[in-house]
Amino acid sequence: MSRGPVVLPNAKVKVGTQKKSRLSMRHVAPWFFLIPSLLILGTFLIIPILEAFQWSLLDYKIIAGTGEFVGLSNFKEIFTDANFWMALLNTFIFLIIVLPLNVFLPMILAVLVNQKIRGVSTFRILYYLPVVTPMVVAALMWKMLYSQSGIISGILVKLGLFDSPTNLLIQSSTALFAVSMITVWKGLGYYMIIYLAGLQSIPKDVYESASIDGASVFQQFRNITIPMLAPSVTLVSVMTIIAGMKVFEEIALTTGGGPSGATTTLVMYIYKKFMNLDVSIASAAGIVLLVLAIGASLLQMKLTSSREDDLRA
Known part of the structure; x- marks a missing residue:
């Protein structure tokens, strides 16, 4: 009488472990590709925002490099500034x-x-x-177009929107x-x-x-x-x-x-x-x-x- 293949208990454990390791690598691998972008984002965006938030709570003296904690006083000052x-x-x-x-x-x-x-x-x-x-270059070009002797000023005068050439x-x-x-x-x-x-x-x-x-x-x-x-x-x-x-x-x-x-x-x-x-x-x-x-x-x-x-x- 023929017998089927013998499956050892340890073999099942090994197969399950291999599948888990493959799945874990599948989830972890994309993060390795994201690391450079996350480093750049953190260095040039997240850290400056946190630094700005810290400075907003201080009376920071940039020359001395020190600051005294003042809480929300800076926000009160800008909200009362016309x-x-x-x-x-x-x-x-x-x-x-x-x-x-x-x-x-x-x-x-x-x-x-x-x-x-x-x-x-x-x-x-x-x-x-x-x-x-x-x-x-664009700003210089538009400054010339908007000048009193520019094309836009002349067009506006011809349309009757201005009585004389005007620099907008x-x-x-x-x-x-x-x-x-x-x-x-x-x-x-x-x-x-x-x-x-x-x-x-x-x-x-x-x-x-x-x-x-x-x-x-x-x-x-x-x-x-x-x-x-x-x-x-x-x-x-x-x-x-x-x-x-x-x-x-x-x-x-x-x-x-x-x-x-x-x-x-x-x-x-x-x-x-x-x-x-x-x-x-x-x-x-x-x-x-x-x-x-x-x-x-x-x-x-x-x-x-x-x-x-x-x-x-």
Whole structure:
């Protein structure tokens, strides 16, 4: 009578141990690839944030390298500073101007350059050129365009919006809007690429079916393109909010926060405090900016995701 293979108890234990070791290595191995990124993130983001939070609770003397614990006194000081509230207001006005333009204009450009026409790749390159243009060059160019003898001033006079040539960057009523246009122009090509990637992932059969059913181009854009681009809209919105909350270069290179604080945003306020060696006040304002940026981003993500669900429903 033949007997089946004999299985030793120790063999089962070894097989089980090998499976457990393989599973554990499968879970541990990805962390080894993440270590370089985590080190960079911790060194240049987490540690500076913790350091800033520490300084915000001290009366830190940067020259002496020492500080006395003062608790929340620095936060009380900035909340009673009129310049801080003006900077906060300017930051939100800047976001209100930039956010809708950075969300919708790149989407329209992406739809245009997604067409199969001759020379469309040239237009894609031209629209992307502002992204790779150094901010110093862009700021100097826009300062010339905004000058009294610039093209923009002449166009505004011809349209009857101004009686005489005016430099928009030196007028308190127009300076913030003028600077925001530089930000919009600089980011158009970058956000266009994000939308273009989203457009190219939409199946062509959907548009063909809608066209057969008699849907117009506008109806296809409203009922197909916009709902299918909802994830891209969320990404662009959050990126715009974060970039708008920490806008600095455009203002520093064009107006320096003037005239009369009309373009002083939160980051410019923090920069001026650091230049005056008010490190603790600057750190407290930086913590406030961080909380506002995270809160605004989370709120935008929630609003956009709920609208995305409504569109898909």
